[in-house]
Amino acid sequence: MTAYKHKKQLGQHFLHDPSYLGRIVAAIRPEPDDLMVEIGPGQGALTRPLLERLKHLHVVEIDRDLIAWLGQAFPAERLTVHAADALKFDFASLGTSLRVVGNLPYNISSPLLFHLAEYAQGVVDMHFMLQKEVVDRMAAAPDTPDYGRLSVMLQARFRVMKLFNVPPGAFNPPPKVDSAVVRLVPKPAEAIPYRDARRFGEIVARAFGQRRKTLRNTLKGLVEPDVFESLGIDPQRRGETLSVEEFSRLANHPA
């Protein structure tokens, strides 16, 4: 596929450095019978080495030119191509014990991570290449500049492990930013700290909506003033100082 013109609006930066491709596949450790889906296979840079280890692979790709090319480049019994927008794709339709991988389009990474988090219970693990800055936010600890809604929402449901950085030169065309590979492993249901996902999400969104404001202000109407005291959480604190566990205590009240 030599004459292919990259579509910037689809975040197309194709990996070409064999040493980084090798490191990613080594981190994923595919086993022949794994049920795996790759998001955004592009020109198959990762697809190919994955298929050297797997009997079969699903891919979800939105670009019609690439979908047609993938269908010709790989035998249908080894690669199932889902012509779809990953943001709307029903990952549960592939089955349970699913492994998810991908060098993701950076322009939709946050909404895609929130979409994938909804399938956490049916997933074994996820390995993604993302903008380094996004991976730093995903893995950030409370009271650090990178800590925010993405950190809390993902860390509540997954163990988040940053694996290694990848420089722009590993891609064609090179992106303007550094990248990093991250592993997400869903927590077992009994380790999820909140009971009501919707209320937890609402509290976290409000607490980070106005980062400079105190919890007393941002959570007005959601958490009564006396509740803070009974939970031992100072309402003068700002959301960015709260741990995942403290957010869960607020969401779970009354216990």
Ligand code: SAM
């Ligand atoms: N995996 C390839 C590689 O590493 O060389 C390509 C990675 S490239 C960063 C992102 C890929 O995601 C492109 O193939 C692009 O067409 C595809 N893509 C972009 N938006 C998408 C979406 N909403 N759903 C599915 N695929 C998408």
